[in-house]
Amino acid sequence: MSLDHSVGIVAPQRFCHDAPMALKGGGRLPSFELVFETYGTLNAARSNAVLVCHALAGSHHVAGFYADTPNSEGWWDNLVGPGKPLDTRRFFVVGVNNLGGCNGSTGPLSPNPETGRRYGADFPLVTVEDWVLAQSRLADHLGIDTWAAVIGGSLGGMQAIAWSLQFPERVRHVIAIASAPNLSAQNIAFNEVARQAILSDPDFFGGHYANRGIVPTRGLRLARMIGHITYLSDDQMNEKFGRQLRHGKASFSYDIDFEIESYLRHQGDKFAGLFDANTYLLVTKALDYFDPAQACGGDLAAALSPARASFLVVSFTTDWRFSPARSREIVFALMRRRRRVAYAEIDCDAGHDSFLLDDAHYHAVLRAYLENIEL
Amino acid sequence: MSLDHSVGIVAPQRFCHDAPMALKGGGRLPSFELVFETYGTLNAARSNAVLVCHALAGSHHVAGFYADTPNSEGWWDNLVGPGKPLDTRRFFVVGVNNLGGCNGSTGPLSPNPETGRRYGADFPLVTVEDWVLAQSRLADHLGIDTWAAVIGGSLGGMQAIAWSLQFPERVRHVIAIASAPNLSAQNIAFNEVARQAILSDPDFFGGHYANRGIVPTRGLRLARMIGHITYLSDDQMNEKFGRQLRHGKASFSYDIDFEIESYLRHQGDKFAGLFDANTYLLVTKALDYFDPAQACGGDLAAALSPARASFLVVSFTTDWRFSPARSREIVFALMRRRRRVAYAEIDCDAGHDSFLLDDAHYHAVLRAYLENIEL
DSSP: OOOTTOOOBOOOEEEEEOSOEEOTTSOEESOEEEEEEEESOOOTTSOOEEEEEOOTTOOSOOSSBOTTOTTOOOTTTTTEETTSSEETTTOEEEEEOOTTOSSSSSSTTSBOTTTSSBOGGGSOOOOHHHHHHHHHHHHHHHTOSSBSEEEEETHHHHHHHHHHHHSGGGBSEEEEESOOSSOOHHHHHHHHHHHHHHHTOGGGGGGTOGGGTOOOHHHHHHHHHHHHHHHSOHHHHHHHTTTOBTTSSOOSSSSOOBHHHHHHHHHHHHHHTTSOHHHHHHHHHHHHHOOGGGGGTTOHHHHTTTOOSEEEEEEETTOSSSOHHHHHHHHHHHHHTTOOEEEEEEOOTTGGGGGGSOOHHHHHHHHHHHHTOOO | OOOTTOOOBOOOEEEEEOSOEEOTTSOEESOEEEEEEEESOOOTTSOOEEEEEOOTTOOSOOSSBOTTOTTOOOTTTTTEETTSSEETTTOEEEEEOOTTOSSSSSSTTSBOTTTSSBOGGGSOOOOHHHHHHHHHHHHHHHTOSSBSEEEEETHHHHHHHHHHHHSGGGBSEEEEESOOSSOOHHHHHHHHHHHHHHHTOGGGGGGTOGGGTOOOHHHHHHHHHHHHHHHSOHHHHHHHTTTOBTTSSOOSSSSOOBHHHHHHHHHHHHHHTTSOHHHHHHHHHHHHHOOGGGGGTTOHHHHTTTOOSEEEEEEETTOSSSOHHHHHHHHHHHHHTTOOEEEEEEOOTTGGGGGGSOOHHHHHHHHHHHHTOOO
């Protein structure tokens, strides 16, 4: 871990929202808490705040590290810090764990005030729009009237777009990376298989496993393995793992033969020990449901007309989960509405996960765009 | 069901091989049976026999239907019959259920002669080469010294290729459709997740579920759902299912929302009621292990040098499981060895499953090629 350009030791903070919030799906939370982190300093004009929205497995811990916790670097530490593309000498950066998450914000693992027991499956389904609404309450709390930028990759990019539609006057720049205007049927299909893996795990107990002290490990593990296939490109998998046999020859058993099997099992096991199954389920539904164009009969340009922000859209050539074509749909729709939009299609072999890497071209694009944001 | 051009009512036959067979993986079967069907008539010169090799979920029941069984058409009935591209007025066509299968040939559901109980997980892993060897014993039994052609799609195409290498003098034409010279890391990854779904199902009981009268339904269902995503193209899924909501609006639950979810669950449920989990596992391993170039240090052209057959290689533009690029690898390797090879890349939107459809261009290619085979 390099301390150069690191925001250094960080600590999460809590925001308690002590009033009810109505959710898009008809549910209602009597109150909620969000855990968040900040890096850099809010300027006097309160004009330099940037919100980082996380994707499926991300959290509020975007940058820096925790004291006395080894390997605790934030998930976007390569992007956020002094001198980095999202420069904390200039910007006040906020990371927040979304509602329904399992990293400290109110979610299925939290106590349900009505029963005193964990919500589990009784936690209501939340949407991208609900996340943005909850984030807006955090912005109020922090005294941030307008974000200089809202930035995110994948599902995080969807939140950034949703910000520009729900609160057009509260966001000046939207940076949507490796994102899409909605999920394709194939995207939904992968999510559905992951959900079925969890829902059909006998240890799921209808979503009330946590009150029994049990984790549906098998389902979570499979869900993550499926996800990982879609995060990497075919080419990258071939380069990284190819057909390399772990022990030089075929085992003629169901033990690990190929390196890719070892990688997937490891990723699945690691995730199953960290993540909450109900959160996984609800986040995949939030993804499935996100579709701003739906209310406009599928006309994305019409759906984006409330937006007042300037946009930077970034895609990666080998991303087959949210392909460049999906990003271009956003770009063309914005152009049709004569909105300011910059677009970069980055030649990177790492598939969907490219948005987490520090590819030089990609980071140069982000740096240039962010440097040009007036404060 | 149209009776025009149908081979009509058919009945499976059995071939009993009462001698031991050594397997590539080191295992040994004391004896085995293969269930097969034939259509058309073997000519006096025994020169018109065509072997149809099946893919993962196929069987010996290639064409025709069973008396008194509704909807029992063979899986390639659109291709095989009088007047069809594989014309049974001209060819004697043989379909066979592979060793380790669950449609009647000796496999994990068969009694282990050493214990009297079902083999289950004690059935040895078999390879593509083992299947070809077993098929050659059936050919001996039928008095077929040389196949006019061996034809197959996907894994069936791999068997056709393997025939040309193991028994170069016994096959005059190889027709490999939607196939590949080996699996990519991504292909293996999908197989591995499907296997893990089955292996981690508590009803799997280490592969000895059948002796308990139990089926690992959950695992099989997930395995088939994952498979189905890879059989269809992204475009076709969008056209067929899109983001269409089954009940017009979001349920905000984990019930079926999108049509694609309904389709996948249906396919999974249907398959789990029909197929054997141990067979599924061993077939995916046979796929993973198939790699004729491995013994030649990855040089596919060198690996194909024993082949004496003429080849027709067919791929489909939207097949992302075994893409046209993988078929072209076979074609280029054959060309480097100056083998006779014809190649057709069919523009069909149905992805990998295109090989099962009666696309006009595709069938015209097969018809033309087959008509030109001298008997």
